[in-house]
Amino acid sequence: MPAYICGVGFHVPAHTVTNHDLEQRVDTSDEWIVTRTGIRQRHISQGELTSDLGAQAARAALADAGLTADAVTHILCATCTPDSYCPNTATQIARKLDLRGRMAVDLNAACSGYLYSLQTARALVTLDPRAVVLVVASEVLSSRVNWADRTTCVLFGDGAGAAIVCGEKSGRGVEIIDALLESDGQYGELLTILGGGSARPYTLGEPVGEDFFIQMNGREVFKVAVRSMTDVCQRMLARHGLGVDDLDMFVAHQANLRIIEAVGKKLDLPAEKVFANVQRYGNTSAASVGIALAEGCADGTFGPGQRVLLTTFGSGFTWGAVLLQF
Incomplete structure (x- = not known):
C-alpha cells in the first residue's frame, strides 16, 4: 500500500x-564548538514541555x-525526553489538540525516532488506508543535559518536527518509497541516559547523579x-537500482556537521545536495530530521519531482534510511 507525507x-x-x-557557563569557545560540530546556536526550552513543542509542530503540519x-486517527510521538514515564507524551499532545478516542503511543528510538515513526505510520496506513497518522518527534534535551559537561552540553537543542501520513495522495503528496531500519544493542553503552530506569533505579531522597544526564x-x-549511515544508504540505493546522481537532496540526522559531511563524502555526494541546519538548532535528537x-519544504529546498534520501543514527544503537519521492 502506498503511504504519503501530506x-x-x-x-x-x-x-x-x-x-x-556557553562560553560564560563552561570552559569552551565558539571556535572550539564550530570547528568540531558546526553548531553556532541552539533553541532551549524555558518551561515548555515536550508535549507543548510537539503540539505546536503538529498544528503546523x-x-x-x-x-x-x-x-x-492515530498519534505517534517519537521522543527520548518524554513529559513523564506515564502518562505517555502522545496522549498529552492529543489532549492539547483536543483529541479523544485516538490511538496515542510513544516510540523511543532516540535520534532515529522520526524515521522509525514514519515506518510505523506506513504500517498503520497499510492496515487502514483511510488512516491519518500524526507523527510527532519532539525533544526537550536540555532537561537531560549536564551543563557542567562541556563535551556534551554544547551539542544539544530542543525542538519538534511533525508529519501527517496518509494512504491517499493529498497535500504535499510526498510518497514514502521505502524504509530500512536497523539496530545493534552491543553499542548501547556509548550513548546513554541511564539514571532512573530499572537498570539504575532511584531511591527517594537519593542525590541525582551524572548518569541522569546524557x-x-x-x-x-x-x-x-x-x-x-553510509552502509544503510548504499543498500537503500542499490535495492532500488539508484546511484547518487539519482538523488536530488540528502538529509542526515543533524547531530554534528562533521558526521553529516563524512557520510556525504563516503557516498560521493556533492556538497550542494547535502542538507544541513545543525548550525542553527544543534542536535535535537528525534526531532532533527523532521525539523530539517x-x-x-518551507524555504523551497525540497519540491515537486525531487528524490530525497533521509538517514539517521541514534542511541541504542539505532539507525536507518527512508527514501522519499516529492
Whole structure:
C-alpha cells in the first residue's frame, strides 16, 4: 500500500543559546564548538514541555496538509525526553489538540525516532488506508543535559518536527518509497541516559547523579554513526537500482556537521545536495530530521519531482534510511 507525507511542520522554543553564551557557563569557545560540530546556536526550552513543542509542530503540519485535528486517527510521538514515564507524551499532545478516542503511543528510538515513526505510520496506513497518522518527534534535551559537561552540553537543542501520513495522495503528496531500519544493542553503552530506569533505579531522597544526564563516548559514536549511515544508504540505493546522481537532496540526522559531511563524502555526494541546519538548532535528537524536512519544504529546498534520501543514527544503537519521492 502506498503511504504519503501530506503535510510537515516544526516548532522550536523562542529562546536561543549561542556559543558565546556557553562560553560564560563552561570552559569552551565558539571556535572550539564550530570547528568540531558546526553548531553556532541552539533553541532551549524555558518551561515548555515536550508535549507543548510537539503540539505546536503538529498544528503546523496539519495546516500544511490542509487538515484539522479532527481528521487525525492515530498519534505517534517519537521522543527520548518524554513529559513523564506515564502518562505517555502522545496522549498529552492529543489532549492539547483536543483529541479523544485516538490511538496515542510513544516510540523511543532516540535520534532515529522520526524515521522509525514514519515506518510505523506506513504500517498503520497499510492496515487502514483511510488512516491519518500524526507523527510527532519532539525533544526537550536540555532537561537531560549536564551543563557542567562541556563535551556534551554544547551539542544539544530542543525542538519538534511533525508529519501527517496518509494512504491517499493529498497535500504535499510526498510518497514514502521505502524504509530500512536497523539496530545493534552491543553499542548501547556509548550513548546513554541511564539514571532512573530499572537498570539504575532511584531511591527517594537519593542525590541525582551524572548518569541522569546524557553521557557519550563521542569518538566511538562518530565512527559507528558514519559507518552505519553510509552502509544503510548504499543498500537503500542499490535495492532500488539508484546511484547518487539519482538523488536530488540528502538529509542526515543533524547531530554534528562533521558526521553529516563524512557520510556525504563516503557516498560521493556533492556538497550542494547535502542538507544541513545543525548550525542553527544543534542536535535535537528525534526531532532533527523532521525539523530539517519541514524547514526545507518551507524555504523551497525540497519540491515537486525531487528524490530525497533521509538517514539517521541514534542511541541504542539505532539507525536507518527512508527514501522519499516529492
